[in-house]
Amino acid sequence: MHHDDVGVPYVLMQKRSWWSHHGGTWGLPGGARDSHEDAVTSALREAHEEAALRGEGLRVQGVYLDDHGGWSFETVIAASAERLAAAPANRESTELRWLALDEVAGRKLHPGFAATWGEIQGAIRPETIVLDVANIVGARAEHGWWRDRAGAATRLLEDVAGLRLGHPVLAQWYPRVVAVVEGAAKSVPAVPGIEVVAAAGSGDDAIVEVVRDSRPWERVVVVTADRGLRERVSELGAEIVGPRWLLSQLGDR
Known part of the structure; x- marks a missing residue:
């Protein structure tokens, strides 16, 4: 996430490849966490693997937990001072795009992301x-x-x-x-x-x-x-x- 010169927040969104689970929907770059990783380490690794983003220019602001009992989604919120270049780094994405905050809900969203987006977006501000x-x-x-x-x-x-x-x-x-x-x-x-x-x-x-x-x-x-x-x-x-x-x-x- 980053803010432009007038303070509009932008979120880096991923369009999932057609063959993946809920293919063709939009969500956040991510994936499974390795057993030795915490949520932040895993998210930064996945951002690099899927979007060619490096963690040096990111400041982690928090972690949102969507707990389903026995398994959970953890969304790591991080900010950059500038809009970082991002491009699909593997076959899991067909497109990566920075979307203004008010544009996100207008996309066809991954159901898991859609269910939590209303709460997550309220915690996006630094x-x-x-x-x-x-x-x-x-x-x-x-x-x-x-x-x-x-x-x-x-x-x-x-x-x-x-x-x-x-x-x-x-x-x-x-x-x-x-x-x-x-x-x-x-x-x-x-x-x-x-x-x-x-x-x-x-x-x-x-x-x-x-x-x-x-x-x-x-x-x-x-x-x-x-x-x-x-x-x-x-x-x-x-x-x-x-x-x-x-x-x-x-x-x-």
Whole structure:
């Protein structure tokens, strides 16, 4: 999946060869997963084998699970910054085409894909979680956190980096995570998997800038309980959840 210059999402679709199961229908490139593979590894391999796509230019956003009990379909959602060249790499496809999101339902779809497309398309947008670290650390209220704000912020970010965040649709979710730190916590070290933004001044202002700089088609969720900040980012189209949304997933009570 990729977005064009005005934010229209495009999905790479495969027209199945006539001799295959449900031949002549449209769906996603894919196939059987090897016993040693996870869903992402398998999907990237199949994308290369069927569409000559390489994984270097793709960012995996999540995995949708369609579980039938004993067997399942796993749809891996990945995005590219540009429209990658794709062509049938074996006899399983008669055509590969990038289709705008609103064009997909108009094709003759593979029944399995058609049954889940309504839910999958709602999870296609890139998603960014913005952490108001000072606010979340205060809500976490570790003993003595106010005496070592940098240490408390570092522990929070390390915990978040090791967490598999829950999503209402996706079985696995890999959002972009941006953590805004300020004041005494600006010295936190880099944490793999998290973009740390050190506020030059107000942390709230820095969060507003992160939201403002996001792409128009991106879903942005700000984690904060600060009422004034919630109003400011809401005006920019961001969604808001309180610190408890995150802390409950970390096992905090």
